[in-house]
Amino acid sequence: MTESKSTPITAEMYDYVLAHNPPLNAAQRDIVELTRQQFPDAAGMQSAEEQGPLLAFLVRLIGARHVVEVGTFTGFSALSMAQALPADGTLIACDVSEEWTAYGREAWEKAGVGDRVELRIAPALETLRAMPAEPHIDLAYLDADKGGYIAYWEELVPRLRPGGLIVADNVLYHGEVADPAATGSALAIRAFNDHVVEDSRMEAVILTVADGVTLARKR
């Protein structure tokens, strides 16, 4: 087995990282806290705190104007990306839950970015298939049902402009991805990671951030 050079992230290290990252702005902080209060059992679905500034950074880094999100929940990741878009930028947010995304709608409006976000309530595959076929997407964030990742990838890659990014969350699936006894979503993520590595249209790296984040760039 190869020895890892990654520094283990203890609770103290995690606080240290958060303290040296861009702090969450008031709107981000509000939706993180509101989600914890309203949905204590589901709050773990929210992208990790450090992913908000990371997603905003990536949007700005590649000068994204057209973003697609697959899996919106209460809107934290969409908010983080929408705030980083230019005023005429667009973010299509895909989810199946009216209840959860209602919190997102309110947070986006309150933050003054509601006009940049278009929420599509439907199975994400239907929404993606209905999008124009030509390459027009700058950045897509995958964070919905893990069994759907490969199908979402296949719809997104042709619609991504050269140099565009797919950012996929939970690609280590709590470490279960490397467990030979993995089942369910961990197995689906393992199949997704294998699919990504074999796709010559894309250049991809896995970051050991949060639950594992793949950054994949279209060649």
Ligand SMILES: C[S@@+](CC[C@H](N)C(=O)[O-])C[C@H]1O[C@@H](n2cnc3c(N)ncnc32)[C@H](O)[C@@H]1O
């Ligand atoms: C992990 S949460 C997304 C978290 C979100 N990115 C955030 O930072 O708060 C996954 C979301 O995917 C949605 N979802 C699950 N299956 C879906 C599907 N087939 N199509 C669209 N959304 C789906 C769920 O309703 C849930 O809100």
